[in-house]
Amino acid sequence: MELRSRKFRTLYKTEVGNAQLRANLSKATLQAVDKRGQSFAEVDFKFLQDEAKKIKQESLSRLNDLLSQFEDSARKNNCRIFYAQTPEKANAYVLDIARRYGARTAVKSKSMVTEEIGLAPFLIRNGIETVETDLGEYIVQLAGETPSHITTPAIHKSRTEISRLFHDKLGTELNSDPAFLTAEARRVLREKFLSADIGISGANFLVAETGDIVIVENEGNARLSTSAVKVHIVVTGIEKVIPKFSDLRIFMRLLGRSSTGQKITSYVSLLRGPSTEDEKDGPEEVHIILLDNGRSGLLGTDHQEVLHCIRCGACLNVCPVYRNIGGHAYGSVYPGPIGSLVTPLYFGEQNAPDLPFASSLCGNCTEVCPVGIDIHHQLLAVRHEIKSAKKGGVERFIFRNYRKAMLRPGRYRLAGKIARGLSKTPLLRYFLKGWTQHRELPRFPSRSFREIYKSAKAK
Numbered sequence: 001m002e003l004r005s006r007k008f009r010t011l012y013k014t015e016v017g018n019a020q021l022r023a024n025l026s027k028a029t030l031q032a033v034d035k036r037g038q039s040f041a042e043v044d045f046k047f048l049q050d051e052a053k054k055i056k057q058e059s060l061s062r063l064n065d066l067l068s069q070f071e072d073s074a075r076k077n078n079c080r081i082f083y084a085q086t087p088e089k090a091n092a093y094v095l096d097i098a099r100r101y102g103a104r105t106a107v108k109s110k111s112m113v114t115e116e117i118g119l120a121p122f123l124i125r126n127g128i129e130t131v132e133t134d135l136g137e138y139i140v141q142l143a144g145e146t147p148s149h150i151t152t153p154a155i156h157k158s159r160t161e162i163s164r165l166f167h168d169k170l171g172t173e174l175n176s177d178p179a180f181l182t183a184e185a186r187r188v189l190r191e192k193f194l195s196a197d198i199g200i201s202g203a204n205f206l207v208a209e210t211g212d213i214v215i216v217e218n219e220g221n222a223r224l225s226t227s228a229v230k231v232h233i234v235v236t237g238i239e240k241v242i243p244k245f246s247d248l249r250i251f252m253r254l255l256g257r258s259s260t261g262q263k264i265t266s267y268v269s270l271l272r273g274p275s276t277e278d279e280k281d282g283p284e285e286v287h288i289i290l291l292d293n294g295r296s297g298l299l300g301t302d303h304q305e306v307l308h309c310i311r312c313g314a315c316l317n318v319c320p321v322y323r324n325i326g327g328h329a330y331g332s333v334y335p336g337p338i339g340s341l342v343t344p345l346y347f348g349e350q351n352a353p354d355l356p357f358a359s360s361l362c363g364n365c366t367e368v369c370p371v372g373i374d375i376h377h378q379l380l381a382v383r384h385e386i387k388s389a390k391k392g393g394v395e396r397f398i399f400r401n402y403r404k405a406m407l408r409p410g411r412y413r414l415a416g417k418i419a420r421g422l423s424k425t426p427l428l429r430y431f432l433k434g435w436t437q438h439r440e441l442p443r444f445p446s447r448s449f450r451e452i453y454k455s456a457k458a459k
């Protein structure tokens with residue numbers, strides 16, 4: 001995965017100055033927040049959240065056993081399992097299957113894990129036309145971009161921008177009516193579905209008990225990508241496994257509501273393997289790639305709960321930082337509050353040193369998270385780890401001396417005098433330029449409280 005998150009400080013500045021982007025984001029996220037609120041009014045969110053959290057905690061506490069159980073169940077369903085430690089191994093496995101089948105075209109449904117491993121560009125580089133079939137993903141692929149949101153990849157684009165894009169790339173008339181744009185995309189994609197040799201999808205859940213691969217979606221493209229092809233390849237993270245089929249009753253009520261405010265998504269596919277002799281449709285082979293890529297390193301750590309994430313996107317919609325800069329500024333396939341956590345935790349803190357600081361710590365994200373991840377405290381903990389690992393730095397110098405000053409009244413008085421003196425010169429503003437660039441430096445009084453008190457007492 002190409003990580004640009006090291007460049008966050010540069011990227012966000014460009015995005016925050018883009019008024020059109022901010023308007024698009026604000027409109028879409030506020031609508032999503034509103035719908036989410038309405039849909040949860042009719043169920044007990046706290047109860048569902050607690051239940052989901054318990055299931056996820058249990059799943060992670062016995063992940064090895066559950067993965068083995070899932071593997072057994074899936075093999076009984078005639079699926080093939082491949083564990084991939086790294087993106088390279090996952091990509092190579094997919095390419096191998098594609099070559100074995102002489103595949104020229106692959107259709108792909110929405111999947112953050114395939115974004116994480118850069119699968120589509122990898123296959124394209126290796127001569128396999130790989131077409132995104134989710135409308136949002138298709139739009140960003142046409143634009144040569146990456147998704148800007150976990151569940152709504154083209155959230156950053158207005159209808160007019162999409163219409164212009166279709167006009168330029170597909171030669172359609174300039175028409176920003178959503179029905180027209182959807183019909184045009186469907187016309188192009190229908191051909192791809194019919195000619196594709198392999199279909200690639202992610203998975204929202206893997207059920208250990210039955211071997212079910214669960215995919216939720218709204219457009220039906222995932223169902224076509226997995227059934228109208230000869231080979232279906234599932235690429236997903238190891239943390240997606242849950243113990244029982246009945247656990248789905250909790251997640252199904254939470255996922256749609258959290259992401260789009262729907263009671264349940266339009267399509268819920270429960271896939272168990274290749275087609276049987278008496279079935280007319282379905283693939284001849286089903287492969288399931290279980291990706292680690294940094295996930296197992298979090299097991300048993302204070303950050304394990306980050307693996308609870310079901311990628312609903314609710315934390316992005318309520319995040320004041322995300323709403324102002326969008327997903328691309330994060331420089332990672334995982335943007336927003338959860339992206340600011342998983343990027344450093346999966347791929348190394350050195351690769352995303354600024355992302356955990358891209359938060360106001362308001363706690364909105366924690367409040368809406370359907371699986372009870374304490375996102376803002378996790379962000380704070382990762383910040384602490386990053387700062388503790390770093391030697392030196394202005395912040396560390398300031399806080400070390402602040403502590404010393406606060407512990408001794410004499411030093412505190414001296415520090416006050418120095419600060420008051422410095423505040424009359426441009427020096428203090430210069431030293432704090434990162435902070436004062438967007439804020440007013442408070443004016444220091446010419447005398448301290450003690451001095452004022454002393455002189456008042458003397459009168």
Ligand code: SF4
Nearest residue numbers: 309310312313315369
């Ligand atoms: S962290 Fe929680 S709110 Fe954010 S995407 Fe994951 S499940 Fe949804």
